[in-house]
Amino acid sequence: MLPEKPELTQADFDFVRSLVKQHSSISLDDTKGYLVSSRLLPLARSGGFESVAKLITRLRSRPHGTIHALVLEAVATTETSFFRDFHPYEILRDQVLPDLIRQRRKTTRMLNIWCGACSSGQEPYSVAMVLRQVIPDIDTWTIQLLASDFSGAMVERARKGVFKQLEVNRGLPAHLLVRYFEQHGASWWVKDEVKRMVTFFQQNLDREWTSVPQVDLLFLRNVLIYFDVETRRRILRKVRRHLRPDGFLIMGAAETTLSLDDSFKRVQFGRAAFYQPGEGSGP
Ligand SMILES: C[S@@+](CC[C@H](N)C(=O)[O-])C[C@H]1O[C@@H](n2cnc3c(N)ncnc32)[C@H](O)[C@@H]1O
The missing domain is CATH 1.10.155.10 (Chemotaxis receptor methyltransferase CheR, N-terminal domain)
Structure with missing residues (x-):
């Protein structure tokens, strides 16, 4: 022993x-x-x-x-939950997505979204559920919802879309559990209509981002905190290149671009802040 x-x-x-x-x-x-x-x-x-x-x-x-x-x-720390911190998802649902959808409805009817440190999948599936809530005619849109993690084990778990009772008890509202999950014994399976929206792949954020297009929303939540300052800056420089001018970077509640990269503009929405590529020069 x-x-x-x-x-x-x-x-x-x-x-x-x-x-x-x-x-x-x-x-x-x-x-x-x-x-x-x-x-x-x-x-x-x-x-x-x-x-x-x-x-x-x-x-x-x-x-x-x-x-x-x-x-x-x-x-690696893989702690995560559905609708983590709640407010960012509320802002997404009530302000950011309705605005983006209004813009894109007139033009491409396309949205690209990437969760760059998706852990076991609760984050991208939360985003997928919000998308289904706010876009009634979602099947007529081209939505690319990408989710990656450096950990192959996490990507594999996330792709399965199978969660324990304890996991769905954390942050997932009951009406969404009933609507988008099926119970199989002691576990809950994400229904196909949500599961098929997410494309999972393995990606180390500190390597070349080969499979990532320009995105409207980039979730980098609770991951940069594990890196040193130089690595955070290097990754934020890549974020600038991959984020559309009217797109948003969404970080964890304790994270910020301030003092790392002054080219991002902090946009405060009530209790949470998102970041947009701004005028500054960056490091
Ligand atoms: C604490 S979890 C955050 C999960 C989710 N974003 C959230 O906020 O709930 C951090 C995740 O970052 C991943 N990670 C750590 N280093 C990484 C790297 N270099 N590239 C990509 N993902 C990484 C870990 O495997 C883990 O799944």
Whole structure:
């Protein structure tokens, strides 16, 4: 039996830290040793390793492969929920989408939306449900709703669209649960009309964005906080190139572009703020 609180040596922690920085761009400061060891413990157990240290020894001795990918996924924080923080979705439903739809209805009848760190899928499915609510003739529109994450395991989970009771209890209004999900035993399956709206793919935000078109809405929520300042700036520069002039960047409640990239304009909507490409020069 492995100890409940495995200690990591500084050398092992540094090894994992540099692996994580190199492959997922997540920055782990010196206080994260315990977090890393506790997240690697289940992986060490299920892989039959005697200890987390032995798992790390294996990582060191092999070229980058499956076990490394599992470690990267285990270390990342994937916390999420349907309609997380509620207000951004309210703004989306009542202000931003109705405006965008009015504009686009006169022209292309197209919308491109991307959730760039979608975790297990609650975020893009929340967006899909809002779209169905606010666009009654949605089937006559061309809507590209993209969702990606660096973690292959998360993308696979999200694509399945299967959620536990505990997950649908967090943030999902009862009328939307009844309308857009089917219960199968202890789990809830996203109905096809919502599921088929989302295209999932694996994408590290800090690599080239090859499959991403210009978008009207870009959700980068609760992800930049895990990166260092240089990485955040690099990613925001790419956001500028991929966001339409009247598009919006939607970040997490504790996140902002301020002091990172002054070319974004903060647009306050009641209790939440979205960001638009503005006049500033950026870093
Ligand atoms: C805390 S979750 C946020 C999920 C969702 N956006 C939300 O706000 O509820 C952060 C997600 O970012 C993903 N992530 C971490 N580093 C990434 C990177 N370099 N590129 C893409 N996704 C990354 C993680 O796998 C995780 O699913």
